[in-house]
Amino acid sequence: MSALAHIFAVTLPFFALVLCGYTAARSRLLPLDAVAGLNMFVLYFALPCMLYRFGNSTPIGQLLDPVICVLWLCAASLVVAFAAWLGRNRGATWPDAAMGALVAAFPNSGFMGVPLILALLGESAVGPVMSTLLIDLAVTTSVCIGLSQWGAAGESGAFKAAGRALKGVLRNPMPWAILLGAMSGALEIRLWQPVSQTVSLLGNAASPVALFTIGAVLARSQMQADHRDVQTRQLKDVGWMVACKLLAHPLMIFGLGSAAVKAGALRGEILASLVLTAALPSASNVSLLAERFGASNGRIARIILWSTCVAFLTFSAVSSVYVGLPATQAQPSAR
Template sequence: MQAIFNVTLPFFALVLCGYLAARARVLPEAAIPGLNAYVLFFALPCMLFRFGSTTPIAELLNPIWLALYVGCAMLVVFLTVSHSLATGIGLKDSAFGALVAAFPNTGFMGVPLLVALMGERAAGPVIMTVLSDLFFTSSLCLALAQSHGAGDLRQGVQKALRGALGNPLPWSIALGAVFSVAQLSLPGPVAQIVKMLADSATPVALFTIGAVLWRANQAVHTRTPFAHFAPVVFVKLVVHPALVLAIGLLFIRLGVPLDSFSLTVLVLAAALPSASNVSLLAERYGADNGRIARIILWSTALAFLSFSFAVGLFGGKTA
C-alpha cells in the first residue's frame, strides 16, 4: 500500500495545490480559463497523441472493452437518473447527476495516473474509456438534459455528438492511431515540441482540476441537501467500479476474451473521481451547478482513499 500511496499522493496533492492556490488568490480567478484551455487544446492532446501513436488501434477500439465499459456506464446512468427522479429532482439535474456518476476524470487525471501505476500497457484501455465517455456517456446525458421540457431526444443527441466532435481529445487520439497504423513518426523538432507539451500535461492538468473545483464551489449560491449529492458520490466511487468488475468477471466466466489486466484498468478507470469539466457544462446548460460542484468536489476528495484502496484490492502494480 505504501508503494501505491507513493504514486497516488503526488497526483491528488497537485489537485489540492491548485485548489489552495485559487482559494488564496495566488492564482487569479481570471487565469483559470487560460489554464484549462492550455491543458485541453495543447498539453493533453499531445499526451494522448503520443500514447495513441504507440498503441495498437485494435486496443483503442477493442469491442469487448467497449461493450463492457459502455454497458456499465449506461447502467449507472439509468440507476442515477431513476434515483434522482424518485427523490424529486428534475430531469435536467438528474441527467447531469448521472453524467458525474458515470464520467470519471480519465482525461485530466486517469491516463497519466493509471500509466504511472500500471505501465504504458494501461494506455490502450484507459484511452478507450476517454472515447467512450465523450461519445456515449456524455452524449446520452446531455441529450436527456436538453430534452427536459422539450421532449426532443433526437435533437439533443445530435447536438451532444456535435459537441463531442468539437472536443480536441478524440481527434488527437485518432491522429495518433493514424501514425500508429501507418508507422509514421514526427520530424525531430516537432516531436520534441510535442514531447514538451505532453510532459507538461499531467502537472498542469492536476493543478487546473483543483482550481476549477474551487471556482465551481465559489459559484454556488444555493445549499444542496446532503441527500441530493451523497448517493451520487457513492455511485461514482463504489457502484460504478463494482459494476465493471462484476460484469467483467461474468464476461471471463462466459469465455469472453477479456484478460485480467485490461479488466483491472477498466475497473480503476471507473473508480476515478467525477470529471471536473462537467461543472462547466452544468453551468452552460442551466442545471443545478451547486449540486454538480459538490459531487465533483467530494468524489475528488474521497477518491484519494477509495481509489488507492481499489488499486491495492484489484492488484494494480506500480510501474
C-alpha cells in the same frame, strides 16, 4: 514498504497537485480569470500531445475493442439509469437528474486517469483508459445531455440536444488526438524531429498542469455556485452520487469484466485498467455542462469535489488489489 504504502506513495503526489490548484484558486493566489487559460492550455495543447503519444503506441484495434466498448457501455448505462432514477425520485428536474447521472458515470479519465494509471500499471494499461474516454465523450455525455432536455423540450428537443453534444465531441481535441496518434502509429508515420520534440515537451507538461487545473476548476466551481438554489440543495443526494461513482461504477465493471475474463473474451490486465478507471473521481468538466444545460452547478460541483477528496482513499484501496500483481493474476477472485 507495504503494498498500500507503496500505492499511497504513487497516488499522493497526484492528489496533492489537485489540492495545490484548489488552494491557489481558493486563496485567490491564482486569479479565477486565469483558470480558463490553464484549462485551455491543458485541453488544446498539453493533453492532446500526451494522448497523441500514447495513441501512437496503441493499436487501433485495442482502442476500438468491441468487448471493452460493450462492457464500458453496459456499466455506464446501469449507472446512468440508477442515478437518473434516484434524482427524479427525489424531485430533481430532468437537467439535474441527467447531469447527476453523468457526474456519477463519467470518470476523470482524461486529466487524471491517463497519467495516474500510467504511473501505477505502466504504459500498456493506458490503451483501455483511452478507449473508455472515447466512449464517455461520444456516447455517455451525448445521452445525458439529451436526457437533460427531455422534460423541458420534449422528445425532439432531447435528440437535438444530443446532436449538439455530438457536435461538441467533434470540436474536442482529445478524441482526435487519440485517433490521429493511433493512425500515425499504424501507418508508421514519424514526426519531423523538431515537431516531435515540441509534442514531447507539451505532453510532459500535461500531467502536472492538468492535475493543478482540476483543483483550480473545483475551487472556481464551488465559489461560483448558486447557493440560493433551494430545490437542488434539498435533494441531499451528494453522498449517493459519490457512492455511485466511487463504489457502484467500479463494482459493475468488476462484475461484468470478471464474467468476460472467465469467458476468455477479456484479459485480466485489461480488466485491472478498466476497474481503476471506473474508480477515478468524477470528471471536472461536468460542472461546465451542468451550467450550460440548466442544471444546478453548485450541486454538481459538490459531487465532483467530494468524489475527488474521497477517491484519494478509495482509489488507493482499489489500486492495492491490482498493482504489483502479474498479468495472469490481475483479475482477483470474485469470492
